[in-house]
Amino acid sequence: MVIERASLNFSIAMKITSSRYLGVLGVLISAIVLFWVFHTVDFNDISSTLKLLSIRHLTVVCVVYLLTIFMKAYRWRLTLPNHKSYLNSVVMGLAGNNVLPARGGELLQMEYFRFENKHQHRITIITSMATLKILDGICLVSLLYFSSKALLSVNSPNWLNAILVISLPMLLILLLLMVLLRWKGVLIRLYFSQFRAKFFVRLIHLLRNIEDALEFLHFNWQTLLIILMTYAIWCLESIMFITCLEAFHISDTFLLGIFTTCVVNFGIAAPSSPGYFGVFQAATMLALLPFNVSNEVAVSIGLIVNFFQFLPATLWGAVVFWQWQSKKILEI
Numbered sequence: 001m002v003i004e005r006a007s008l009n010f011s012i013a014m015k016i017t018s019s020r021y022l023g024v025l026g027v028l029i030s031a032i033v034l035f036w037v038f039h040t041v042d043f044n045d046i047s048s049t050l051k052l053l054s055i056r057h058l059t060v061v062c063v064v065y066l067l068t069i070f071m072k073a074y075r076w077r078l079t080l081p082n083h084k085s086y087l088n089s090v091v092m093g094l095a096g097n098n099v100l101p102a103r104g105g106e107l108l109q110m111e112y113f114r115f116e117n118k119h120q121h122r123i124t125i126i127t128s129m130a131t132l133k134i135l136d137g138i139c140l141v142s143l144l145y146f147s148s149k150a151l152l153s154v155n156s157p158n159w160l161n162a163i164l165v166i167s168l169p170m171l172l173i174l175l176l177l178m179v180l181l182r183w184k185g186v187l188i189r190l191y192f193s194q195f196r197a198k199f200f201v202r203l204i205h206l207l208r209n210i211e212d213a214l215e216f217l218h219f220n221w222q223t224l225l226i227i228l229m230t231y232a233i234w235c236l237e238s239i240m241f242i243t244c245l246e247a248f249h250i251s252d253t254f255l256l257g258i259f260t261t262c263v264v265n266f267g268i269a270a271p272s273s274p275g276y277f278g279v280f281q282a283a284t285m286l287a288l289l290p291f292n293v294s295n296e297v298a299v300s301i302g303l304i305v306n307f308f309q310f311l312p313a314t315l316w317g318a319v320v321f322w323q324w325q326s327k328k329i330l331e332i
Contacts, residue, residue, distance in 0.1 A: 033278040037285065037299060045296040046303075049248070053304060057247045061308045064239045069094065069313065071236065072132075075229045079216045080128040085116035088320045093129075095317020098275045098310050112324060123206055127213035131178060132230075136265075137171045139230045144262035147255045157290055163266050181207065182214040237261055240308070244301040250293060263287035264302075280306040 073087040092112040096105025110125045117125075141164065148160055181188070189207050192200045217223060235258065242257030250256065267283025268276040284302030285295055 031273075031278070033272075033282045037278060037281050040285075041295045041299050045294075046300050049296050049300040050304070053244065053247050053300075057243050058304070058308070060243045061240045061304060062312060064236060064243075065309055066312055068233050068237050071229060071233050075226055075233070076128070076132060078222060078226050078229075079132060080125070080213065081216070083113070083117045083120065085113060089113040089116070091313060091316050091320055092324075094309075094313040095321070098314045098317070101271075101274055112320070115324065115328070121209045121212070123209035124212045127210045131213060134171060134174050134178065135227065135230045136234070137167065138175065139227075139234055140262045140265055141168050141171060143231075143234060143258050144266075147259040147262065150255050151252060151259055152290060159286065160263075163263075167266065178214060179217070181210055182217045185211040185214075234258075234261060234265075240305045241301065244304055248293075248297050248301070250291070250297075252291075256288075256291060260284060260287040260301075264305075275306070275310050277306065 069090060070087065073090045076090065077083075077086045089109050089112050093105040093109030096108035097103050098105070100108065106126075106129060110122055110129065113125050114120060114122050144160075145164060148156060152160075185207055189204050192204050192207075216226070238254075238257040238261040240257075241260045241264075242253045245253040245257055245260075263286060264280060264283040267286070268279055270279065272279040281299050281302035284305070285298040288298040288301070
């Protein structure tokens, strides 16, 4: 127990330290990107462009995003069953990313889930979350590839090729590592058990908790359902961009919405300020640039989608956070 706690405290300390540096870097990147974005657009045109969006469009964007939150919570329940507070934990993660730099919401999501499920080890929780992130990445890469091939049969931008060439091998390596630990984890732990150094004892405990998080992986219908849900989540989220594109009468809205969703999510994977403000709009501009969409329209779409991903989750997260702190006070 002492070894597990020491290993956990070390990993959390490293996470917090790295988050501080990434937070500073993210704010700096966002400041530079914001200067570039708003230096290339006309604010008057953005204001008039935003007026083209009706209440119906804004309602669809908001409702669709809320639906994706429920789907993400149910998918997590399938990967790490027999726990509670999946929905509020996901909300805490999203809200945390909106107000904390360097994706600090991931740590907040883990801590909230651990508070509600005290028997579960934090390493298992964070591994479960990371596994879903890997599945999300593979899904986004495949959607980006097929949508780009349909929209850009020739002359793909260099930045698009770079995303595909860099991200796909990295994600496949992580997937293979995940599969290796799932089916060969016991053998790996048996091998390391012959060493008595504290490092290997800690490593064995770490591997055991990682295996617990990967227990859901089987060649069965449940794993297939998790994969299909991952694609459904991102296709549903694409409707936010599709709705905005239709409001501005842009052609090929379905494929272009999926393409833009993928590019934006790879864009905000880079260090940025809380809420991804600036980087989100720049990624939207970059995605729509090859299709002759004006910068003002692209920034307007980025602002609307970013806003409706920020506001509902942040308000909901604030309520959950207040309830969480109230429970902690009562326990004391």
